[in-house]
Amino acid sequence: MKPIKFDLKLNDGTTLYTLDDLEENLSPALFEHFHSGKLAKWLRVRKLEDHADKVEALRAEHLDDKNELDVKLFKKLCGIFVSEVSEADAREAVADYKAVAPSDESSNDEEMKQLKAENEALKAEIEQLKNPPKPKIAEKQIGRFIARDDGTALDTKTLTWCRFSIGQHWNDDKFIGTARAMDWDDAMKVADSFNTHYACGGFTDWRLPTIDELRSIVVKSCSSPAINQTIFPNTPPEYFWSSSYWSDDSKSNTVYYVDFSSGYSASCGKHVKGFVRLVRG
Numbered sequence: 351m352k353p354i355k356f357d358l359k360l361n362d363g364t365t366l367y368t369l370d371d372l373e374e375n376l377s378p379a380l381f382e383h384f385h386s387g388k389l390a391k392w393l394r395v396r397k398l399e400d401h402a403d404k405v406e407a408l409r410a411e412h413l414d415d416k417n418e419l420d421v422k423l424f425k426k427l428c429g430i431f432v433s434e435v436s437e438a439d440a441r442e443a444v445a446d447y448k449a450v451a452p453s454d455e456s457s458n459d460e461e462m463k464q465l466k467a468e469n470e471a472l473k474a475e476i477e478q479l480k481n482p483p484k485p486k487i488a489e490k491q492i493g494r495f496i497a498r499d500d501g502t503a504l505d506t507k508t509l510t511w512c513r514f515s516i517g518q519h520w521n522d523d524k525f526i527g528t529a530r531a532m533d534w535d536d537a538m539k540v541a542d543s544f545n546t547h548y549a550c551g552g553f554t555d556w557r558l559p560t561i562d563e564l565r566s567i568v569v570k571s572c573s574s575p576a577i578n579q580t581i582f583p584n585t586p587p588e589y590f591w592s593s594s595y596w597s598d599d600s601k602s603n604t605v606y607y608v609d610f611s612s613g614y615s616a617s618c619g620k621h622v623k624g625f626v627r628l629v630r631g
Contacts, residue, residue, distance in 0.1 A: 358383050358392050369398060373432050378424050378447035384409060387472035394476055402476075404430045495581050501525075502551040503581050509563060509631040512550050513582055515590075516540055516626040520550065529586045534605050534620035537591040541628055556628040561594035561606035561615060563629055568613040576613030582627070587611035589624035 358366040360379045366372050372380075383389040390409065393402035408426050421440045428435045435443075488499040495511075496504040501520030503511045514520060516537075517530030532540065537558055545554040569578050574587040589607045596604035596617040607624050608615045 358388065366392070369396070369401075369431075376428060376431055378444050380427065381423070384423075384427065387469045387476070391472050391476050401430060492578065492581055495578075497581050498551070500551045502553075505566070505631075507566070509566075509629055510551070510553070511567065511582070512556060512628040514627075515585065516544065516628070518584065519548075525584050529584070529588075529625050531588070531623040531625055533623060534591055537624065537626045538593065540626055544628060550628075553630055555630050557630065558591060558593040558626065559629040561592040561608070564590060564592045564608045564627075565615055568608060568610070570613050573612065575610040577610055585610060585627075586625055589618070589622065590627055591624040 358372075358380075360366070360375065360377075361382070362379065364371075364375050364379075366375060380389060383392070384405065387409070390402045390405045393399075393405060405427075408423075408430070421437060421444050424444055425435055425437065425440045428440070490497045494506045496506070497513065498504065501513050503513050505511060514525045515529035516532075518525050518527040541557050544550070545556055550556065567578075567582070568576050570576060572578065575582075575585040576587075577585050579585060587610050589609055592606045592608065592615075594606045595602045596606060603620050604617045605620055606615055606617050607622075
């Protein structure tokens with residue numbers, strides 16, 4: 351395990367590296383780190399989220415009395431990290447700490463301002479640890495499309511297309527794998543599996559396009575395949591399924607496809623093997 355450099359140092363010189371260290375040295379000496387917010391941060395960077403949440407909730411109750419070293423607070427901290435202690439034991443621990451603690455509890459206003467500034471900085475840092483920023487997606491405008499490096503292409507007509515065919519994958523800014531042909535029934539089911547296991551671009555509502563949607567990405571000036579390969583690289587010049595039936599009868603065994611060798615569309619039986627490109631929107 352990689353060592354974590356952010357540690358807690360107590361007034362007596364003891365340094366806390368692990369949760370075991372904290373439990374063994376639990377005393378009112380932790381109040382300083384509790385009030386400043388450093389204790390919660392120390393727990394978060396060690397992935398001790400449950401402990402950190404409890405400490406932050408307890409700290410919210412004590413924001414108005416940061417300098418108060420009281421029995422009630424120490425008892426609650428013990429409850430979080432070890433076990434309940436009696437009021438007598440807690441009172442004795444607090445009294446022992448006050449006897450040796452620095453006698454500067456009447457901190458001046460400047461010190462309190464510094465504590466507040468440190469607290470705000472720590473809160474921002476903790477929030478970033480809990481919700482790290484997502485990497486920026488690179489985009490390139492190509493005609494009416496915006497091609498993204500997460501494997502998606504936004505059509506300015508409100509649709510978003512998967513830039514690769516089912517069977518291929520997006521990896522390290524390039525497409526790998528071989529497009530896979532299947533019959534129409536499997537093509538209608540494949541989106542569910544794709545949404546569960548792949549979720550291209552972070553989306554989980556991909557589906558088979560209608561015939562009109564599929565026709566919209568045909569480029570007649572291109573052939574074999576009749577599509578812009580900058581936006582949709584490695585497209586097989588083959589049949590691609592649509593979700594549209596040849597007739598209004600949803601029980602029909604005849605459905606539409608687009609032949610990307612020529613760009614023309616036609617209908618065929620569901621048993622024929624075709625390829626799949628998914629869309630959302």
